[in-house]
Amino acid sequence: MEIKTSDYTVKFDEANALVTCAGSFRLNGVDEYSPIVNLLQSAADQSPAQLTLDLRGLEFLNSSGINVLSKFVISMRQRANIQLIVKGSKRIPWQTKSLLNLQRLMPALQLDMED
Amino acid sequence: MHSVVFGRYETELPETKEHLTLSIAPAAFPLRWSLCSLSANFMADYVGSVFRNVNGFETQLDQLKHTVSYVANELVENAFKYHHDFTTGITITISKHRANFFLLVSNSVDAQRLPDFYTFLEVLTNRDPTELYAERLEQALLEDMENDGASQKKSGLGFITMMMIYDVTLGWRFDTNEPHSQVMLTTMAQIPIAKELFQNGN
Numbered sequence: 574m575e576i577k578t579s580d581y582t583v584k585f586d587e588a589n590a591l592v593t594c595a596g597s598f599r600l601n602g603v604d605e606y607s608p609i610v611n612l613l614q615s616a617a618d619q620s621p622a623q624l625t626l627d628l629r630g631l632e633f634l635n636s637s638g639i640n641v642l643s644k645f646v647i648s649m650r651q652r653a654n655i656q657l658i659v660k661g662s663k664r665i666p667w668q669t670k671s672l673l674n675l676q677r678l679m680p681a682l683q684l685d686m687e688d
Numbered sequence: 689m690h691s692v693v694f695g696r697y698e699t700e701l702p703e704t705k706e707h708l709t710l711s712i713a714p715a716a717f718p719l720r721w722s723l724c725s726l727s728a729n730f731m732a733d734y735v736g737s738v739f740r741n742v743n744g745f746e747t748q749l750d751q752l753k754h755t756v757s758y759v760a761n762e763l764v765e766n767a768f769k770y771h772h773d774f775t776t777g778i779t780i781t782i783s784k785h786r787a788n789f790f791l792l793v794s795n796s797v798d799a800q801r802l803p804d805f806y807t808f809l810e811v812l813t814n815r816d817p818t819e820l821y822a823e824r825l826e827q828a829l830l831e832d833m834e835n836d837g838a839s840q841k842k843s844g845l846g847f848i849t850m851m852m853i854y855d856v857t858l859g860w861r862f863d864t865n866e867p868h869s870q871v872m873l874t875t876m877a878q879i880p881i882a883k884e885l886f887q888n889g890n
Contacts, residue, residue, distance in 0.1 A: 599761065601721045603832075633754075636762055636846030643825050643845075644832070666754040670853040678822060 574615070576608055581631075583609055590621035595630030598638035606641040613645050617652060624655050628672070629662040629687065639671065646679045658683045689865050694809040697859030697876050701790060707783035708734050714774045724768060728761035731782050731791070738784060739885055748882040752789075755854045756782070759791055759877045762846040766875070767795035773870060787886075789879040797873045802862065805873075809860055812844050817852045824848065855880055 574585040581596030592613060600606050616624055634642070649657050659675060661668040663686050676682050710727055712719070732753040742749045760780065767778045773796040781792045797805065812820070824843045850856040857878040864871050 597725075599725050601765075633757070633761075635758075635765065636849055639849055640825070640828065640843060640845050644829050647825060647829055666751045667758065667853060671849070674821065674852070677818075678825065 574612060576612060583612055585612055585616050587616075587619065589625070590616065590619065590623055591625045591627060592616050593627040593630070597633040598631065599633060599635045600637060602637050603641055606637060610641055610645065614648075617649065617655060620652075621655060623658060624649075625658040625660065627660045628668065629660055629665075631668075632665060634667060634671070643675060643678060646675050646682060649682075650679050653681075656683065657681070658685065660685045660687070662686070663688050689863055691864075692806070692862045693859065694806075695813045695859040696857045696878065697861050698790070698878070701783070701785060706738075707781055709779060709781040711777050711779050713777040714771065719768050719771070719778075721768070724761055724764045727764050727780055728757045731760040731780065732757035734782065735789060742885060745882070745884045745887065748884050752879070752881060752885065755856070755879055756789060756791065758854060759850055759856055759879060760793075762850065763791065763793040763875050763877060766846070767793050770797055770801075770873075771795040772798040776870075776872070784881075787881050787883070789881065791877040791879060792874055794872055794874045797862070797871045799864070799869045799871050802871065805862070808842065808844065812847055817848045821845065821848045821852060850877065 574587070576583040578596075581594065581598055584593045585591075586593070594609075598606075598609075603610075613626075646657070649655065657679065659672060659682060661672045661684065663669055669686065672684055672686065676684050708731070710730070712723065712727075735756045736749060736753050739749055760782075764778070764780060767780075771778060776796045779792075779794045781790075783790050824845060828843045828845075847858055850858060859876040859878075861874045861876070862871055863874070
């Protein structure tokens, strides 16, 4: 499953329970993010033991995007049977602090920041 | 005219030799969402051009440009969403004063919404951003569930993110022009410049 626009791509690799986001998320409000939210929810609905969200290629995220990502993480708190892993990049300015914040919302979240 | 201020709003910005202003006139054409990212990217590129020699401090410059881009994007998105009187335009100005860039975005607002705005900003400027962030998210999630996925109220997450993640200081000034009761809001973002960028004669 893939969502592709001129600004971003979101890919769901079902076999590996991996969602990869790349590019720039600058959509107008949470409504425009609903296809992405639906993809994330579908990935979680497969009930994998481990679900990985790879954000290393996500260069820009506006506040509606942060909102959507944070709400997804909060919803994952209810799914104790799924280990959520988030991969980020220290190379991208917003990711270090923002992703630590996500971890505060869900302490069980495994955060892997690469250099 | 009378003014109401929230947060840190510097009224005594000194005369600057250099600043950049973008003025978007909605009467001339419909406001397009892509103008938010266009304006934001342009402001960030402009900031990049202010520093001529950053050998060894490219990371600091990238981070500064990214912050300007994020802040400009958020403030312009808000201006587009809440702009009320389409006979007036939206203005975006950036200028540098000592160790900070000041980004100002002005737009008209609906006078009927002022009480809501004031309440929202009172909370935002008096609470700890980290606590407020978690609280607002959980609230937004609850509202989504009640409204079948559509959260109607402004969460303030953009402003909170600016303060928490990007170390930006924010201020808001509402100017009301009697007797027409037109209200202009100017949002001011103070963006710190890393001291390393002042090396090499910058």
